[in-house]
Amino acid sequence: MKKTPLIQLSDISAGYDRKTVLDHIDLTVYEQDFLGVIGPNGGGKTTLIKVILGLLSPTSGQIRFFRNGTEVPEISMGYLPQYNAIDKKFPISVYEVVLSGLNRQKSLLHPFSREQHEQVQHVIAQMGLEGLEKRAIGQLSGGQLQRALLGRALVSDPQVVILDEPNTYIDKRFEAKLYSLLEEINRERAIILVSHDIGTVLQNVKSIACVNGNLHYHPDTEVPTEWLEEHFGCPIELVGHGNLPHRVLKSHNHTHNG
């Protein structure tokens, strides 16, 4: 199958103050891609996501977006932020969280349309959150909060969904369901998944980017452990985990944060 580019980063550098975090990286995300972004702590995974989302301007390089193979100024993106980036005390209900995913489509002077409210209700049902519409986000379990935020990321029907460390929401029961849900939504849109959990990533994604200041791309998940170790910058051990291959990190000391 021919791959059509959706997002193309060329020679991107980015960082904070005078600290360079991403150093001249290239990356192409394709339509209906399921890209796993892995790498050690502080390697620059979230920084890469911020550049793609337009939340951080690169210091060099170019980012281009495409729709059906034609370059466009922007594409629609849904975003599930890292758990610790959420203000759980913010007084907002499940319904309002999901509805807020449509803010960009709403005109300033008009209320949300009936169709938009129906779409919110549809996504709430898809996320298994019926009955919790009025519940404040501070009174949700980690897994319920994750589903509400995933609903917000999906409700606008975006071309790509970006998930930053969804495994940290600690709901083991929902985790298997999350991945089957992602498989389903991946039929219609690209997914970028940032995760420390290499085993889970390798079992679910189609391609891999290893970010550690630089970026190494692997077009599939038949990744030799040596490749992972070399580009991850840390030793990785392959251990048995049921019938599935599962890779975990050996304990090690990091010196990546400089």
Ligand SMILES: Nc1ncnc2c1ncn2[C@@H]1O[C@H](COP(=O)(O)OP(=O)(O)OP(=O)(O)O)[C@@H](O)[C@H]1O
């Ligand atoms: N707002 C900021 N201001 C200054 N430095 C920052 C900022 N955000 C991140 N950094 C630094 O940039 C580097 C890369 O951070 P980033 O969050 O992109 O890494 P990461 O790979 O996502 O890490 P983790 O796996 O821990 O989430 C780290 O050294 C971090 O301390």
